[in-house]
Amino acid sequence: MLSIQPIVEPPSDGDIILPFVGKNAVLPLRLPPDVLFTRTQIAQEFGDYNREIPVGYWNQTPCYTIQLLEHQINALEHLTGSLYTLLGRVSDHVFNAFGRGLQLHHWWRDHRFCGRCGQTTELRDQGKALGCVDCNYQAYPRLNPCIIVAVKKGAELLLAAAAGRQTGFYSTLAGFIEPGESAEAAVAREVREEVGIEICNTRFFRSQAWPFPSQLMLGFIADYASGELILDPAEIADAGWFERESLPQIPPMASISGQLIQAAFSE
Ligand SMILES: [Zn+2]
Numbered sequence: 719m720l721s722i723q724p725i726v727e728p729p730s731d732g733d734i735i736l737p738f739v740g741k742n743a744v745l746p747l748r749l750p751p752d753v754l755f756t757r758t759q760i761a762q763e764f765g766d767y768n769r770e771i772p773v774g775y776w777n778q779t780p781c782y783t784i785q786l787l788e789h790q791i792n793a794l795e796h797l798t799g800s801l802y803t804l805l806g807r808v809s810d811h812v813f814n815a816f817g818r819g820l821q822l823h824h825w826w827r828d829h830r831f832c833g834r835c836g837q838t839t840e841l842r843d844q845g846k847a848l849g850c851v852d853c854n855y856q857a858y859p860r861l862n863p864c865i866i867v868a869v870k871k872g873a874e875l876l877l878a879a880a881a882g883r884q885t886g887f888y889s890t891l892a893g894f895i896e897p898g899e900s901a902e903a904a905v906a907r908e909v910r911e912e913v914g915i916e917i918c919n920t921r922f923f924r925s926q927a928w929p930f931p932s933q934l935m936l937g938f939i940a941d942y943a944s945g946e947l948i949l950d951p952a953e954i955a956d957a958g959w960f961e962r963e964s965l966p967q968i969p970p971m972a973s974i975s976g977q978l979i980q981a982a983f984s985e
Pocket residue numbers: 832833834835836837850851852853854855
């Protein structure tokens with residue numbers, strides 16, 4: 719399991735390395751799913767690599783993430799896939815470690831140059847910041863807080879199919895928190911905007927890091943208060959009230975949406 723703290727020792731052969739090719743994670747195909755590459759294995763199997771960023775400690779061992787190139791991958795030896803395809807196929811601990819790794823790569827890619835003066839940046843503050851070599855502006859990895867909410871009406875739950883997505887899932891409503899807004903206010907606003915109803919009794923459920931690309935999902939359960947379903951066609955293709963025995967296809971339990979649906983029915 720990953721512990722997020724600055725790495726204090728120098729790099730060594732036993733370090734754990736989380737490799738990516740672009741946005742795709744690379745795992746050893748022939749090892750058990752929770753056994754990760756060491757620095758020695760990376761050198762033997764891939765040779766050179768780019769952009770090494772400290773991630774933290776994986777079971778007390780220093781852990782870094784790197785970028786490989788497509789031609790270095792051998793489909794007979796390595797499993798590659800987007801983080802979404804890993805969801806439910808590897809443990810939550812491995813998923814979370816790669817999720818943090820991918821967010822750090824996005825952060826580095828988007829902050830190679832200072833947003834204030836345009837000069838190049840370098841890793842600083844034990845790898846926690848990218849600092850400008852000229853004006854010293856420091857950019858930290860950015861999280862985007864989002865709310866996700868299960869709305870209950872008696873024994874029924876509100877589920878919606880998002881417009882423009884091909885997943886076929888009916889899911890709980892979700893949206894980004896706006897600057898200056900509390901999470902609870904965002905819950906009420908998103909529900910009002912997307913399906914036209916008012917809610918009450920909003921209560922916190924749990925949160926989940928969701929690296930697609932850098933959301934922090936804050937899960938809530940709320941009760942229906944008033945209004946009829948009026949869908950925003952830009953956001954919602956279909957929505958309705960569902961009982962537990964007649965659910966459409968819903969997101970997997972590895973996602974907070976799947977967990978919220980189960981928890982809301984179990985209250
Ligand atoms: Zn600068």
